Amino acid sequence: MPDREAPTNATLHGVLVDVFGVGVLLLGESGTGKSECALDLVSRGHRLVADDVVETIRQGDGIVIGRGAVRARHHMEVRGLGIISVRDLFGVTAIRYRKRIELVIRLEAWRSGEEYDRLGVAEATHEILGVPISLLRIPVSAGRSIAILVEVAARNHLLKLMGVHSARTFLADLGKTGSPVPGDPPCYSREDVE
Numbered sequence: 001m002p003d004r005e006a007p008t009n010a011t012l013h014g015v016l017v018d019v020f021g022v023g024v025l026l027l028g029e030s031g032t033g034k035s036e037c038a039l040d041l042v043s044r045g046h047r048l049v050a051d052d053v054v055e056t057i058r059q060g061d062g063i064v065i066g067r068g069a070v071r072a073r074h075h076m077e078v079r080g081l082g083i084i085s086v087r088d089l090f091g092v093t094a095i096r097y098r099k100r101i102e103l104v105i106r107l108e109a110w111r112s113g114e115e116y117d118r119l120g121v122a123e124a125t126h127e128i129l130g131v132p133i134s135l136l137r138i139p140v141s142a143g144r145s146i147a148i149l150v151e152v153a154a155r156n157h158l159l160k161l162m163g164v165h166s167a168r169t170f171l172a173d174l175g176k177t178g179s180p181v182p183g184d185p186p187c188y189s190r191e192d193v194e
Helices: 034-043 086-090 146-161 166-174
Strands: 009-019 022-028 047-058 064-068 075-078 082-085 098-100 103-109 124-128 131-140
Touching: 009 034, 009 064, 009 146, 022 034, 022 146, 034 047, 034 075, 034 086, 034 146, 047 075, 047 098, 082 086, 103 124, 103 146, 131 146
Parallel strands: 022 103, 103 131
Antiparallel strands: 009 022, 009 047, 047 064, 064 098, 075 082, 124 131
C-alpha cells in the first residue's frame, strides 16, 4: 500500500497571533481563554492573525502558514463583549493577514495531580499537515497572566532558534552532584542577613 501524503491544507479551531515575530497558535478546549489571551496580546502590541477559525496551508518542507477565514477576518468573539473588530479598535498595525506557525501552545484547565513540564528540557511537538511544530502545554487557572507566559514562550522559542537553551544550560551548570557552580552567589545563614 503506498504511503499517503499529508494534506496540504486544513482548518483548525484556535487562535493565531504574531508575538515578537513568532507565529503562535493557541489551542485548547472552548472556554480556556484563547481569545482573551489574544486580546491581551494585541493590547500589548502584538498582532492578531486569526480567531476561532485558522485556515492552514503547507508550503514546502516544514512550513505551515495560517490565516483567518475571509468572513471573520480580524474579528474576535469575546465572551461578555460579543464580536469585536480588532482592526477598527486597535488599527491596522494590530493585524496580519497570514503568518507562519512556529509554536503551538495548548491551553489546558489546571487539574490537580496532572504532570506539567517544570524544567523545560523535554521537546514536544504538535503535527499540523504532516509538519511537527514545537508544542508547549500551559495550565490555565485564575490569576495567571497567560499573555505574559505566551510572550515569554515566544522569546524563549527565539532563543532556542539561536542555539540558546536556558533549561539545558542550567542543568548542565548544576552538574550531576547538584553542587554549587563556581561563581554562584554564596549561601548565607539567617543570622548573616539579619
